[in-house]
């Protein structure tokens with residue numbers, strides 16, 4: 001459907017049949033569990049107890065907002081898309097959980113907030129799409145209270161390297177190795193990092209990197225459509241992913257989740 005028609009339908013009828021609702025998609029909901037399980041374990045290890053506050057920046061339809069709210073966090077979701085937030089509100093209501101939502105660009109919203117205030121700040125599958133990723137990370141880090149956690153997913157360099165090689169596109173593969181951001185094949189802009197580059201990046205933000213977790217190794221590497229699995233098989237798959245040592249297949253995953261702590265004495 002044409003972009004303008006979709007925009008009008010969204011504004012007038014609150015309807016978009018082509019919208020990819022990550023909360024409602026079975027595969028995305030499964031991958032959400034990989035984020036949520038890991039972040040909950042780190043929060044618990046850091047002594048963060050409910051009702052703690054959690055910000056999700058770029059929350060779309062609430063794929064992570066709802067499970068974190070269900071786990072007892074007081075969740076705030078930010079997104080530029082009013083349509084996404086209406087979906088998120090509906091999903092939260094249907095799940096019987098409360099969450100607050102703010103529409104706007106995360107940089108603009110966070111610059112208006114009295115910082116730092118959140119026990120946990122999550123930003124999943126957002127920063128790799130933006131040339132302003134450095135400024136975004138600074139704003140996200142500043143929103144974490146001292147002793148709190150910043151959890152952000154990034155695209156590993158290996159992801160684009162292997163995606164290029166899968167297409168026999170050696171020129172793009174060479175570009176990926178040479179650069180850390182820019183166009184990739186037919187898409188306008190992405191950024192990508194190695195685990196070591198990410199650790200250095202978070203150090204430069206004054207944060208202590210606690211973990212670099214691969215998110216979705218098996219389905220992506222094996223090119224499996226997890227929607228074809230039954231729900232018990234998907235539950236088993238999540239356990240495999242969580243139990244595999246983090247260094248299995250290195251940074252060959254769709255995303256890398258960085259969990260970093262803002263030191264208690266930090267004034268970043």
Ligand SMILES: C[S@@+](CC[C@H](N)C(=O)[O-])C[C@H]1O[C@@H](n2cnc3c(N)ncnc32)[C@H](O)[C@@H]1O
Nearest residue numbers: 022058059060063064079080081105106124125
């Ligand atoms: C791929 S979705 C990720 C959704 C969610 N984080 C999750 O993991 O389920 C990216 C979302 O980020 C939002 N987004 C992108 N850039 C943003 C920005 N600068 N400020 C706020 N939201 C943004 C988009 O509107 C979209 O809904």
